[in-house]
Amino acid sequence: MGQFQPVTHVLFDMDGLLLDSEEIYSRAIQEVSDRYGGKPFTWELKVRQMGLVSADLAALVVKELELPITADEYLAEVGPVNVRLFPSANLMPGAERLLRHLHSKGVHIALATSSSRENYELKTTHHGSVFQLFKHIVTGSSDPEVKHGKPAPDIFLICASRFPEPVPHPSSCLVFEDAPNGVKAARAAGMQVVMVPDPRMDPLLTQEATLVLKSLEDFKPELFGLPAYD
Numbered sequence: 001m002g003q004f005q006p007v008t009h010v011l012f013d014m015d016g017l018l019l020d021s022e023e024i025y026s027r028a029i030q031e032v033s034d035r036y037g038g039k040p041f042t043w044e045l046k047v048r049q050m051g052l053v054s055a056d057l058a059a060l061v062v063k064e065l066e067l068p069i070t071a072d073e074y075l076a077e078v079g080p081v082n083v084r085l086f087p088s089a090n091l092m093p094g095a096e097r098l099l100r101h102l103h104s105k106g107v108h109i110a111l112a113t114s115s116s117r118e119n120y121e122l123k124t125t126h127h128g129s130v131f132q133l134f135k136h137i138v139t140g141s142s143d144p145e146v147k148h149g150k151p152a153p154d155i156f157l158i159c160a161s162r163f164p165e166p167v168p169h170p171s172s173c174l175v176f177e178d179a180p181n182g183v184k185a186a187r188a189a190g191m192q193v194v195m196v197p198d199p200r201m202d203p204l205l206t207q208e209a210t211l212v213l214k215s216l217e218d219f220k221p222e223l224f225g226l227p228a229y230d
Helices: 021-035 043-049 055-066 071-088 095-104 117-123 154-160 180-188
Strands: 009-012 108-113 138-139 173-177 192-195
Touching: 009 154, 021 043, 021 055, 021 071, 043 055, 055 071, 071 117, 095 108, 108 154, 117 138, 138 154, 154 173, 154 180, 173 180, 180 192
Parallel strands: 009 108, 009 173, 108 138, 173 192
Antiparallel strands: none
C-alpha cells in the first residue's frame, strides 16, 4: 500500500467514467461530419477529444475532420444532436455503488466535468438520484472560473476549493478519470488519480495515473485510506 497516500476528498470526471457518454459524443461528432462530407472520427482523434471543454472540442473536430464550417457553427449543428442522444446515457458498471458508498460513509465527493451545464442536465436526465449525492458540481464548459480546460489543472483545483471548510489540500484529493487529458490535469493539480480507461486505450497513455483499473467495480477504497465496502 506504500505507493498510495491517504485522501479525504474525491473528485469525479463524468463522461466515459460515470456515464457511457463518450460513445454518444463519437456518434454525434460523426453525424455532423457526415452532413458536411468530413473525415471519419477515428479512435486516435477520440483520445485527443476526451475531456476537452466545448470550445476546444469544436476547434479540434472542425480542424481534424476538415469541416467547411467554423467551431461556433459546429456547436450550433451538434447541439440538437446532443439533445436527442445524451438522455440515453447509462451509468458505467460500479459507478452508482461507489458513489452511494462514499456518500453513506460521509466522504466528501464532487463532480468535475468538462461538460456544459446544459449537456450535464441532458446526460443525467435519468440518473438524478445518483448525481444528487455530490456536494457540488463544476461544469467546465460553462463555469466562468474555469479559464483553461483539461489538461490544465484549473477544473480540479476550482472543484477542490469549493468543498466546505476546511478546504482540502490537493494532496488530500483523489481524482477518478478515464481520459489522458484528465489524468494530466489531475497530476498537474497535485492530486492522485485513478484511471479507468477505455479498453482500446494505448497503455502508454495510462502511465501517468496513480492506479489503473479495468472497471470502477475493481476499486478498493481502503487503498487510499477511505472506508472499505461493508
